[in-house]
Amino acid sequence: MERSALYWRVVLLAAPVTVFAVLVIWPLFSSFFYSFTNWNGFNPEYDFVGLENFAKIGSDRLFIGAIINTTIWMVAAILLPTLLGLALALLLDSKVPGGPIFKTLFYLPICLSAVVVGQIWIWIYQADWGLLNTVIRAVSGSSFNYAWLAKPDTSLGSVIVAWSWQQTGLSMVIFLAGLTSIPNDLLEVCEIEGASTWQRIRIVLIPLLTPATVVVVALSVINSLKGFDILYIMTGGGPFHSSDTLAMHMYNESFKKYLMGYGSAISVVLFLIALTIIRIYFRNLKKVDEIYG
Amino acid sequence: MADLHLDNVSKSFGTLEVIRNVCLDVAHGEFIVFVGPSGCGKSTLLRLITGLESVTGGRIFIGGVDVTQVRPSDRRVAMVFQSYALFPHLTVAENIGFGLRLAKRPAAVIRQRVDAVARTLRIKDLLDRKPGQLSGGQRQRVAIGRSIIRSPEVFLFDEPLSNLDAALRVLMRLEITRLHNRLQATMIFVTHDQTEAMTLADRIYVFNQGRIEQSGTPMDLYNSPSNRFVAGFIGSPAMNFLPGKVEQTGDHMMLKIGSTRLRLDQSFTSVSHREISVGIRPEHLRVVESSAGHVRAEVEIIEELGAEVIAYLQIEGISDPITIRLPPQRHVVPGQQVGVRFASEHFHLFGSNGTRLC
CATH class of the missing domain: 3.40.50.300 (P-loop containing nucleotide triphosphate hydrolases)
Structure with missing residues (x-):
């Protein structure tokens, strides 16, 4: 290789590699390092405590609650936007009147920041004058004023609805792209062979949308694992930790209780969970590639 | 069914x-x-x-x-x-x-x-x-x-x-x-x-x-x-089309292709003095000595297919090359000057609008 070409390759690669190393690799290894310490986040003095932080995780009632909430959050945050996005894509692909307008409307929430979405839904859920209770009162005729975000039974579910409202547009667009890429010949085979609408969706469209589904699920997994901001805005993990997820719990332990070592241990657990999910994802991606090319 | x-x-x-x-x-x-x-x-x-x-x-x-x-x-x-x-x-x-x-x-x-x-x-x-x-x-x-x-x-x-x-x-x-x-x-x-x-x-x-x-x-x-x-x-190689003109000379109809005149039989009477397109299939053309052909041509390209040879020839005075199907033993080489003979009983005559004349 010519010396000048090699020089420019090194120079041009150096910038992104440096940014990646400083912003991703270094914090990652720092978390691993601090997870074995009792650092409080400020004091330069700290001690190595070995696996003590990890042992503490096992007996932490709030951590167990956060694991359960994270599981509910992830399953719902993956299933709801995926299913709703698929349903909307199938509906809009069938040339309904005003299709382009609906596509724009459904996609719009993804353009908003989580803070804005969270604030909109806080107003919707507001007990006295929120849109939801106002509608329920108008329909039922009762004086309904349930505080959706302030009750442990409904706080997490309410945030999940807001999250799904925001994410569904993205899933819908990906499924619409997937539907466009299905060869017309295959749909014509359905027509000639006499497939009903339901048979066409079940036997043909949904399986053929597998590559799109893989992308949607992958994005949902990544986004839901990162799903901290909307929870922070809407509930802050409360009331009584009823909407605490692992990310929220880690934040509370690290930055509210100043237990940076313990927070780092929680982040390591979160990292390992993410790693496992991504590994499963890539294994399935290979299978999808073999079938759909 | x-x-x-x-x-x-x-x-x-x-x-x-x-x-x-x-x-x-x-x-x-x-x-x-x-x-x-x-x-x-x-x-x-x-x-x-x-x-x-x-x-x-x-x-x-x-x-x-x-x-x-x-x-x-x-x-x-x-x-x-x-x-x-x-x-x-x-x-x-x-x-x-x-x-x-x-x-x-x-x-x-x-x-x-x-x-x-x-x-x-x-x-x-x-x-x-x-x-x-x-x-x-x-x-x-x-x-x-x-x-x-x-x-x-x-x-x-x-x-x-x-x-x-x-x-x-x-x-x-x-x-x-x-x-x-x-x-x-x-x-x-x-x-x-x-x-x-x-x-x-x-x-x-x-x-x-x-x-x-x-x-x-x-x-x-x-x-x-x-x-x-x-x-x-229909047909592969495709039929050759040569520009021609049918003229009446005495009792006979003559077909002029380039500088060559061929005598046609009685069935061609309806097409006198027309600028026409003469169609002839590659197997109805023969390569002969250059002095013995209806027209002179130069061999441009040879395709040896085993059971037959397809030759592309350039006829003097005609812009498009013609295709001839030859038996494998008929040896011609690119650049060779040859004569081409037409089997006029296999002519297909088409008018300027493409319709068959006879």
Whole structure:
């Protein structure tokens, strides 16, 4: 290789590699390092405590609650936007009147920041004058004023609805792209062979949308694992930790209780969970590639 | 199996008329080929017969029943697509049994029928594979299997061999012929390849610009093309067309090609003093010594095909090269000056508008 070409390759690669190393690799290894310490986040003095932080995780009632909430959050945050996005894509692909307008409307929430979405839904859920209770009162005729975000039974579910409202547009667009890429010949085979609408969706469209589904699920997994901001805005993990997820719990332990070592241990657990999910994802991606090319 | 009748069928997309008042009949058990260049409307016509497109005008009858407004699934037709249109997520067995599964036939019946079809097409050992694991020829067999399992009235093939390599295409042509012989089914096959048309068809319909140019048996079209388009389209290598002029000299009609005058027989009387196009097939030209030919020519390119040699020659005074089919032992080399003799009894004379003169 010519010396000048090699020089420019090194120079041009150096910038992104440096940014990646400083912003991703270094914090990652720092978390691993601090997870074995009792650092409080400020004091330069700290001690190595070995696996003590990890042992503490096992007996932490709030951590167990956060694991359960994270599981509910992830399953719902993956299933709801995926299913709703698929349903909307199938509906809009069938040339309904005003299709382009609906596509724009459904996609719009993804353009908003989580803070804005969270604030909109806080107003919707507001007990006295929120849109939801106002509608329920108008329909039922009762004086309904349930505080959706302030009750442990409904706080997490309410945030999940807001999250799904925001994410569904993205899933819908990906499924619409997937539907466009299905060869017309295959749909014509359905027509000639006499497939009903339901048979066409079940036997043909949904399986053929597998590559799109893989992308949607992958994005949902990544986004839901990162799903901290909307929870922070809407509930802050409360009331009584009823909407605490692992990310929220880690934040509370690290930055509210100043237990940076313990927070780092929680982040390591979160990292390992993410790693496992991504590994499963890539294994399935290979299978999808073999079938759909 | 049923006959098919198209009565004045036309199809337009907006202002673009792609099928123009087509009338045709297909008898029970016939193997019909629609042939024509790309964009001539042959595939659109097939889609109209299937019901995947609706007609703008005219009517379609299958087995004497007007199916013009009937859904594709109720027309009892099956179609084999150029792309094979196999479902990548289904196994070969599931692809073949797709129609029966939709019809909610019992699993045992589907399995039995799929096995029978797979035996017929010799793909029994492939039943558990996915389409992605099959070769082009195997996929084609699966697509055919899916079409025959429902025992339709009419089989429609939309350029099904186009994606195969040359050797496999020949094999699949034989397979389709065998299948037709075995099933004695009504089949309509669309292709732009005139060799496929000639080798497969009982009868050929030649299409151009949404119209039927001519129909007939392959040899009818080869020997008596009704116009210059058909003459040029049917036959490989294609017919040669030379500019000529018919003149009357005394009692005889003379045909002038370049600087050569050939005496024509009495049947050419109707074309005196016309600027015409003289069609002659490559096998009706002979290469002789340069002094013994009707015209002089220079050999430009030689294609040695084993059983025959195709030579491309440039005739003095004529811009387009001519093609001659030669026996392999007839040795000519590029650059050689030769004479060319015409077998005038094989001339096809066409007027300036392409219609056959005689």
